[in-house]
Amino acid sequence: MSRSSKVVLGLSVLLTAATVAGVHLKQRQDQQRLRDGVIRDIERQNRKKENIRLLGEQIILTEQLEAEREKMLLTKGSQKT
Numbered sequence: 001m002s003r004s005s006k007v008v009l010g011l012s013v014l015l016t017a018a019t020v021a022g023v024h025l026k027q028r029q030d031q032q033r034l035r036d037g038v039i040r041d042i043e044r045q046n047r048k049k050e051n052i053r054l055l056g057e058q059i060i061l062t063e064q065l066e067a068e069r070e071k072m073l074l075t076k077g078s079q080k081t
Contacts, residue, residue, distance in 0.1 A: 001009075
């Protein structure tokens with residue numbers, strides 16, 4: 001085999017090996033990104049549930065506060081008359 005054909009064969013093998021390794025690395029990165037996306041989605045859902053729970057608590061507290069204010073206004077109004 002001539003020297004030039006050996007060089008071409010070597011470069012072809014090297015390029016093929018680099019391509020295969022690159023594809024495998026890209027697949028691993030994609031799989032990790034997918035896993036991270038699932039974890040982020042779960043965390044986002046948990047935050048949303050927590051926010052909804054806090055909003056419910058705030059609504060209840062607001063209703064209680066408004067009821068207390070109304071009761072105070074009624075007692076003040078009945079004391080003046």
